[in-house]
Amino acid sequence: MHAYRSHNCAALRASDVGQTVRLSGWVHKKRDHGGVLFIDLRDHFGLTQIVANPSSPAFPLLDRLRLESVVTVTGEVVARGEGAVNPNLATGEVEVRAGEVIVQSAAAELPMPVGIDAEYPEEIRLKYRYLDLRRERLHANIMLRSGVIASLRQRMIGQGFTEFQTPILTASSPEGARDFLVPSRLHPGKFYALPQAPQMFKQLLMVAGFDRYFQIAPCFRDEDARADRSPGEFYQLDFEMSFVTQDDVFAAIEPVLAGVFEEFAGFGGRTPWAVTKGAFPRIPYAESMLRYGNDKPDLRNPLVIQDVSEHFRGSGFGLFAKLVDQGLAVRAIPAPGTAEKSRKFFDDMNEWARSEGHAGLGYVTRKAGEFGGPIAKNHGEAGMLALYETLGLGPDDGCFFAAGKASAAAKLAGQARTRVGEQLGLIEQNTYKLCWIVDFPMFEADEETGKVDFSHNPFSMPQGELEALETMNPLDILAYQYDIVCNGVELSSGAIRNHKPEIMYKAFEVAGYTRAQVDENFSGMINAFKFGAPPHGGSAPGVDRIVMLLADEPNIREVVLFPMNQRAEDLMMNAPGTVSIKQLRELHIRTVD
Numbered sequence: 343m344h345a346y347r348s349h350n351c352a353a354l355r356a357s358d359v360g361q362t363v364r365l366s367g368w369v370h371k372k373r374d375h376g377g378v379l380f381i382d383l384r385d386h387f388g389l390t391q392i393v394a395n396p397s398s399p400a401f402p403l404l405d406r407l408r409l410e411s412v413v414t415v416t417g418e419v420v421a422r423g424e425g426a427v428n429p430n431l432a433t434g435e436v437e438v439r440a441g442e443v444i445v446q447s448a449a450a451e452l453p454m455p456v457g458i459d460a461e462y463p464e465e466i467r468l469k470y471r472y473l474d475l476r477r478e479r480l481h482a483n484i485m486l487r488s489g490v491i492a493s494l495r496q497r498m499i500g501q502g503f504t505e506f507q508t509p510i511l512t513a514s515s516p517e518g519a520r521d522f523l524v525p526s527r528l529h530p531g532k533f534y535a536l537p538q539a540p541q542m543f544k545q546l547l548m549v550a551g552f553d554r555y556f557q558i559a560p561c562f563r564d565e566d567a568r569a570d571r572s573p574g575e576f577y578q579l580d581f582e583m584s585f586v587t588q589d590d591v592f593a594a595i596e597p598v599l600a601g602v603f604e605e606f607a608g609f610g611g612r613t614p615w616a617v618t619k620g621a622f623p624r625i626p627y628a629e630s631m632l633r634y635g636n637d638k639p640d641l642r643n644p645l646v647i648q649d650v651s652e653h654f655r656g657s658g659f660g661l662f663a664k665l666v667d668q669g670l671a672v673r674a675i676p677a678p679g680t681a682e683k684s685r686k687f688f689d690d691m692n693e694w695a696r697s698e699g700h701a702g703l704g705y706v707t708r709k710a711g712e713f714g715g716p717i718a719k720n721h722g723e724a725g726m727l728a729l730y731e732t733l734g735l736g737p738d739d740g741c742f743f744a745a746g747k748a749s750a751a752a753k754l755a756g757q758a759r760t761r762v763g764e765q766l767g768l769i770e771q772n773t774y775k776l777c778w779i780v781d782f783p784m785f786e787a788d789e790e791t792g793k794v795d796f797s798h799n800p801f802s803m804p805q806g807e808l809e810a811l812e813t814m815n816p817l818d819i820l821a822y823q824y825d826i827v828c829n830g831v832e833l834s835s836g837a838i839r840n841h842k843p844e845i846m847y848k849a850f851e852v853a854g855y856t857r858a859q860v861d862e863n864f865s866g867m868i869n870a871f872k873f874g875a876p877p878h879g880g881s882a883p884g885v886d887r888i889v890m891l892l893a894d895e896p897n898i899r900e901v902v903l904f905p906m907n908q909r910a911e912d913l914m915m916n917a918p919g920t921v922s923i924k925q926l927r928e929l930h931i932r933t934v935d
Contacts (some may be wrong), residue, residue, distance in 0.1 A: 346414055352388025356435045358419045363438060365390055366414040366446065368476065369407055371457045379404055380437075382457075383415060386481075391428075391437040392417070400440035410449040410456055410476070416442040464899075469913040471904055483901045486609055487889045491558055493605055494579050494885070497598040503556040503581060508543035510536060510560070515863070520564035522574070530930035536562035539882060541801065542867050544582040545839055548878040549870045556581040558885060564910075569897045570831055570887055573910035578834065579888075582880035588822050588838050591879050592778065596622055599826065599833070599883060603774045606892045616773040622826070626781040635673075635756015637782075640830030641775040643763035647755045650674045650743075653729045659720040662704075662745055671748045673755040674733055674741055677762050681709040681738035687765070688715070691742060694761065700754045704743035711737035749789075760830070774828055774891065781805075782823040785816040785852060795853050798823045801867070802837035804849060811848045826883055828891055836881025843871045 346366040354363065367385035374380075381392040381404060392415050394401045400415070407413065417438045428434030453469075454462045456476045467474045474480055495505065514521045514535035521535040537543075539561050547555045559580040567573040579598075583591060600617055608614035623641070630637050633646050651672045654662035662672050680687065688705045695703035706726065707714035713726050721729070735741060742762065744754035763769050784804045786797035794816050802821040804810050810819050822838035840846050846868060850860045860868055889901040899905040906912050926932065 343416075350387040351383055351385040351390040352432050354390055354419055354433045354436050354438070356421060359421050359436060361419050362416065362441075363419055364414060364416045365392075365438060367412070368456075369404075369409050369411045369413060369449075372404075372407075372409065374405075381440075383413070383438075384476075388432055390433045391422075391431075392440050393420075393437050394440040398440055400443040403443050403445065404440065407445065408449045408451065410452060410473075411445060412447040412449075414444040414446055415440050464907060465913060468905065468907055471914050475903070480900065482610065483889070483893045483895065484903060486606060486893055487885070487901055490602055490606060490889050490892065491577075491885060493602050494598065495558065497601055498556045498579070498581065501554075501594050501598060503554040504552065505557050506547060506552070506555050507557055508537070508540040508547075508559065512537050512543075513866075515542075522562045522564055525929040525931055527928050527930075538563050539578070540580050542864070544580060544880065545801070545841075545867060545878065546870055548582055548584045548839075549873070549875045551584075551876075553584045554581075555583075555880075559882070567906070567908045567910070570890065572886060572898055572902055573906050573908070577885040578882040579885055580880070580882040582878055584876040584878045586838075586877065586879055588780070588824065588879065591836065591838070591881060592622070592624075592824075595826075595881060595883070599776065599888075602888065603776075603828075603892065607774070609892050609894075613772065618774065618776040623777040624780050625777055627779055627783065628781070630779050631752050632673075635752045635754075635759055637779050637825065638827050638830055638832045639777065639779075640760065640763075640769070641777055642770040642773060642829060643759060644768055644770075645676050645678075645759045645763050647752075647759055648674050648733055650729060650732065653725065653732065654721070657721050657725060659717050662717075662743070665745050670746055671751045672743055672745045673751045674729075674743055675755050675758045675762060676733055676735055677705075677740035677742055677766065678735065678768075679738060679766065680707070680740035683707075683740070685714075688740065688742075691758070691761065691765075695744075695754060695758065698754075698757060700744075700750075701746070703754065703758055704745065706741045706743075708735075708737060708739055708741075717743065776826065776828045779825040779827060780823075781820045782825075783817065784819040784821040784823075784849070787817060793854065796849075799835065799837050800850065800853070801839050801846075803840045804845070807842070808845050808848060811845065811852060816852050822879070824881070826881065828888075831887055831891060832884075833887055834881045834883040836879065838877070838879035841871055841875040841877055843868055846871070 343364050348364045351365055351367050365383055367383040370382040370384035370389060372381050377396050379394045379401060382389050383392050394404050415438060417440045419436050420439050422435060422437055454466050454473055456473055459477060459479055475484065511524060511534040514523065514533065519538055524534040524536065526532045526534060540559050544555055557580050559578055560575060561578055562575050565571065565573060583594060603617045607617055627637055630639050632649060635647055649671060651666045654672050655666045657663040666672060688707060692703045704717050705715055706718045718726050733741065742758050744751045744758060782798045785794050787794050798821060802823045805820045805822060825835050826833040840849060847857055847860055886898050886901060890898050893901055895901055904914065
């Protein structure tokens, strides 16, 4: 018999009764029932119940062991007694009567429990992440992650893509987030950068003629943490294609993503969630900002925002009338079926808006056709009826209003749409709704300085190409840029790339860059394009976010093996940390207090 195990802890069944077996694992739980000791032995695969009678030589050893000690148990497989079968456990029909026990490693007192799914402070969970990962939910999430990555890889190869690995040590780029810098020992005073994404390399692969590339790429950005973004590093399904239009990119990646969501939609034994069928809806950026208040719309929410500015032009409600005359906007957020809601519901929404840093959220109530609230009173019955007809609202529906600059009104309206949908229980459950956001503006203007800069990806092809850059108002130029969104979470950004040097120089010129600056900062790419570059495009869906959605976790930390805390610290490995004077001298670096 093998030194450690003849079976894993999920393998034994009723057909194994009578066999002598050997199992190894962690002491998951212990129960003493009238002097008989029951132990749940856990390994990567599952649980098996071990039983030891007081007369067994294994009893005293098992009895004094702490939870999470590692043991090897040899014994006979026996059927559980009538009424003791556990139908929720794969091995629930049997147990192993312990004959011999070897302690492989005795556990010290635990800083956090493993056998229960209680919440513990982040600091403890991250410091003892190896214990946290023993917990069933976290262990399942990490196995889900592995399965998702394997499925993505398989599906991409099936779509004709080839996997390549791009460099980790590269040059710093002036675009995007902050770089993580790596000092060079051989070149004093010079630094490598860890890649924020393989953007330039994957485009150069297209220039090199490889046609369809992908990789599960590690990316590094010195950014603050958020619920859907890890500080420091993350992984993405990075891909690029040659001789393609935007439609070709969509056609290639949609079955990959939809297939993965369908494959793992029943994660954790739940009833499989529904997934968007067929081609993903395509929503222009401007429409998304108007109808949903952001460029990451959650399509599970049926509420649609509308611009009602013209309804208040010359209105008796002076505040909105004045704002409209000043060129500002009024957006309406429906609140259907709120006739039975008290005034407090509406007032609480207004207070919530103020707590989020906004001036407030106007509202109208309606019950059995009767309007209520200052806006309705001053706007008048006829005006309200016309407004409600435009909005498609009925006699028992309320409405909220966000007013101000178009961007600010859109932001508040989008946040209010989400909150109203949640408060009224309108968010469709158990479904993944994917969509594309398309037609992003190529440029944007700084509200304070008026300076024009890139709004999304500077390497995107402008719609209309060189002619648009030379003849159109920069703020009216759209780009072949697109995002994939699922349930209000942005999975990726992508674009059809600008592969023509003269268009790239002109696009950067519009954004205030000189030809010399382009040559200096993006020399590898611009020089390569001068030797023949195919039209190409791609995207990079975030692996961490896909897994987070499939696991139905609110925080990306729950699907990452060894995450950092909110301050980008690895509490387990004590990173970042100090290094020796010798190491600093080798790198020609001196620290300053």
